Amino acid sequence: MNTAVIGRLILKDWRLNRLTISLAIAVGVGALLLVRYGSEIARTLGTVWFFVALIVLGSMLPASTIINERKKQTLAFIMSLPVSAVQYAIAKMLSIWAMFLVPWCGLIISALVVIETGRVIPHGVIPILLILAMLPLLGFCIISSATLIGESEGALIAASLVCNSSYWFVWYLLSRIPTLTENWKSGLPVWNPAVRTVLLSEMATLAIIVAITLLLQSRKRDFI
Amino acid sequence: MRIGDSDPAIDNAIELRGVTKKYRYFTLDGINVTLPRGQIMGFIGANGAGKSTTIRVLLGLVHQDAGEVRVLGHKMPAQQVAAKWDIGFVSEDMRLYEAMTMSWHMDFVRSIYPTWDAAYAQLLLKRFGLRPDQKIKGFSHGQRVKSALLLVLARKPKLLVLDEPTTGLDPVARHEVLRELTHVMAEEDRSILFSSHNTQDVEQISDQITFIDRGRIIASMEKESYLDRWRRLRLEVPRGMELPDLPGIIAVEREGSLAVATSNAFVPDIANAYESRGARVQRVENMTLEEIFVANVEHSREEVEA
Secondary structure, eight states: OOHHHHHHHHHHHHHHTHHHHHHHHHHHHHHHHHHHHSOHHHHHHHHHHHHHHHHHHHHHHHIIIIIHHHHTTOHHHHHTSSOOHHHHHHHHHHHHHHHHHHHHHHHHHHHHHHHHHHSSSOGGGHHHHHHHHHHHHHHHHHHHHHHHHHOSHHHHHHHHHHHHHHHHHHHHHHHTOHHHHTTTTSSSOOOOHHHHHHHHHHHHHHHHHHHHHHHHHHTOSBOO | OOTTOSOTTOOEEEEEEEEEEEOSSOEEEEEEEEEETTOEEEEEOOTTSSHHHHHHHHTTSBOOSEEEEEETTEEETTTHHHHHTTEEEEETTOOOOTTSBHHHHHHHHHHHOTTOOHHHHHHHHHHHTOOTTSBGGGSOHHHHHHHHHHHHHTTOOSEEEEESTTTTOOHHHHHHHHHHHHHHHTSTTOEEEEEESOHHHHHHHOSEEEEEETTEEEEEEEHHHHHHHOEEEEEEOOTTOOOOOOTTEEEEEEETTEEEEEESSOOHHHHHHHHHTTOEEEEEEEOOHHHHHHHHHHHHHHHHHO
16 A cells, blocks of 8 residues: 555645634634533524534535545646555545544544533433534535545535435434433433444444445546 | 666557547547657647547556556556656646645655655756745746646656646747756656647657547657658649549649649659659648648548548
């Protein structure tokens, strides 16, 4: 594996997208501050903004790293370097995954700190928080894979539309599962079978999407 | 295999044998091209003739449906990573990152290629009049092409593949680019494939000429001997006389008593043959590469349609 060049491509994407990542983190942290110190309305607003920051980042990263490389014709420059199409896809997936996971993990940990120190939100909400936070991660995975495979703005827009309009519906469906929501007001997080099943399903879906993306990318015959 | 590992015993920088690639409205049809090491090949064709597709096939970016491609001894597309360590590619539609400076791009390329020659890069910056601290978005088209060329030349590739690099450049920038390519060829073991629809540029620097039209190679050979084969004969023809069909004559245009015959395999016997049949040869003219290209394309299309 051409790890040195793949590493350089990942660093390059980080350098080019640092403003987007910083903005998402700033919005997420601002939202958590509202949750921690604000009134009830501010807490609701903070919760919405927290998820919006992750959802928007999930659409912006594929747009700026994959679509812009084609639209702004920098892809030919990158593909003139000693990388194959599959290595490019691996570099792209690793870089956008890292660019999403770093703010995602940072904000989730910050949210846990807010829950731990705030004494306003019960600890029973932690499993629900993780289940819901996995959804923007899943959405990001679908959008980035569709964009990488489809290689077009149309693929990005279609995947973003489907994912971004599905969150609220999925949240609604999850809220209808009593075993998921019955313990959210308890003082301790409850990891019952329903919670574990949903979390494992989300993770399995992530793994399947990544595997399919790499498989389809390796079968491409025309890259530019 | 990394840069510098190409086998010096390999005679050809590029070999395409029977390469075919089918699209819905276009087919690259049985392409055969050979570029010997240390030579410059001018790859000439009209817009949409198949130049860029051929180049993308030989870089491994587009996979051929049939045929064999070898670049610096590497089989493409399977060994494209190994090959690309020694290939420098610049195309007219290639862009650098607008938000970043020239210096950032130089650092980026240097971090990948151990063969990066920092002193040569500085020299090129000066020759091309580029400012390292300026963002690419502030560059003119000519400066962008020169920047891409600098990033390629400073890493000393064995093969340069240039897809219409002079398109859209002003005369001064074109001259600078062509002059630098001539300097590059002073170094041994460098090869260049130079695609263009501007025959003047190609004629200036090439050793080999390849014409492509509608996805087919219509001519590929050494430039000087190729140019030497083509002549235009201006004839005065008596009224009522029919000009004979002579071998080596691919086109005749007649206007009253004047005729122009184009030969792609000229020998003095052709002029003698016209004279012996009653026509008077007013002049035998050399043809420019552009005139040869146009005549060749028209002749090839007539043959295909016939």
